[in-house]
Amino acid sequence: MKRIVSNISLQAHFGQVTALLGANGAGKTTTIECAQGLQRRTGGSISLLGRDPENADAGLRARVGVMLQDGGLPPAARPVALLRHVASLYSNPLSVDALVDRLGIAEFSNTTIRRLSGGQKQRVALAASLLGNPEVLFLDEPSAGLDPQSRLMVFELIRELRGAGKAIVLTTHLLDDAQRLADYVYIVNHGESVTQGTVPELLSQSTATESHRVMTFEAVPGLDTAALCHADVSCEETRPGSYRLSGSLEPADLDRFGQWCAGLNVMPTSVHLASQSLEDVFLAIAASVEPQPLKTEIA
Numbered sequence: 001m002k003r004i005v006s007n008i009s010l011q012a013h014f015g016q017v018t019a020l021l022g023a024n025g026a027g028k029t030t031t032i033e034c035a036q037g038l039q040r041r042t043g044g045s046i047s048l049l050g051r052d053p054e055n056a057d058a059g060l061r062a063r064v065g066v067m068l069q070d071g072g073l074p075p076a077a078r079p080v081a082l083l084r085h086v087a088s089l090y091s092n093p094l095s096v097d098a099l100v101d102r103l104g105i106a107e108f109s110n111t112t113i114r115r116l117s118g119g120q121k122q123r124v125a126l127a128a129s130l131l132g133n134p135e136v137l138f139l140d141e142p143s144a145g146l147d148p149q150s151r152l153m154v155f156e157l158i159r160e161l162r163g164a165g166k167a168i169v170l171t172t173h174l175l176d177d178a179q180r181l182a183d184y185v186y187i188v189n190h191g192e193s194v195t196q197g198t199v200p201e202l203l204s205q206s207t208a209t210e211s212h213r214v215m216t217f218e219a220v221p222g223l224d225t226a227a228l229c230h231a232d233v234s235c236e237e238t239r240p241g242s243y244r245l246s247g248s249l250e251p252a253d254l255d256r257f258g259q260w261c262a263g264l265n266v267m268p269t270s271v272h273l274a275s276q277s278l279e280d281v282f283l284a285i286a287a288s289v290e291p292q293p294l295k296t297e298i299a
Contacts, residue, residue: 008193010035010186012169014135017162019182020171027191028171029069032138035169036066049136062090065134067125069141069171075114079105079124082113083131090132099127102157104150118145126154130161137161139170143177155181213249215257217268218242227260228253249273 008031012018020028033039035046037053046053051060073082080100087093100106103123108116113124122145129137142158143151158181162168172178178185179199186196195202221240228235233247245253261268 008186008188008191010169010193012136012167013184014167015162015165016183017158017168017170017181019178019185020169020188021175021178021182021185022171022173022188024173026173026188028173028188029140030191031188032140032169032171033068036064036138038066062132063135065129065132065137067122067129067137067139067142069144073113073121073124073128075112077113078110079113079116080109082124083127086128087131092133093131094133096127096131099130103127103153119147119150122146123150123154126157134166136167137169139168141172142170143172143174213246213273215245215249215253215271215273216243217271219266219268223264223266225260227263228257 008027010018010020010031020031022028030039034041035048035053037046037048037056040054048056049060049063053060056064077085080096083096083100083105087096100109103126105120105123105127108120111120113121116124122142126139126142129139139158142154146154158168158170162183170177170181182199184196184198185202186193187202188194216238218241221237223237223243225235225237225243225245228245233245233249233253235243235245238244245257260266
């Protein structure tokens, strides 16, 4: 048996969002599946509400909500009927109608699960995980596949759940999700936790100086950005039409950027200037950690 996860020590607290941040395949999903007792471990210990989740009874499971990335939703079911069935399994469920309204599920309530988009399935899975009014909530990539409006809706709901005192553990490969939602972040790489802390603490670990700035902009793809670069500033096209300048940006760099746009007769569709972000920390850590061969057990 391959070891997918090792050397991870994770704590989550009520009234907080704890994020496992890492690239796809880093071991995030395996970690939370072990924490829920959905995968059996071969070493280490896990305490979920004071109990070992591998020996969980119905009472413990009723106190925990789970939203898995693959959903696990029956493809022939219709969303509202499925949620009413799930609600019937709890002694004091939340209102199905309220969750359907809050997550915008009514607009596709008569469509079978197999015909829903990925983002629509995510909303149904999230609603199902909340029906039992859980104390602890595990969310695996909760914003995956969501359109911008639905993403903001889910973000606001997660913040409300945190405010209500829930312990929320989420996984994400999206740095913006972690930076906007998490109270505490574990960065996972090759199945191991390589660093952890609050977002401000992680930002303070960055080797970048206080003058480090990042400017991103959207424009036509394939532009020659050499004129924007110098000893203290680098520029790259991160994906077609998306550009990133980073380094010790000064007012003169903004002037140079304006002249560059005018010279090419280019009008960017968006420009964003910010200080160093969690992305800088993540990229620095990922670059410094050598890939390790998979071992022989899940721990």
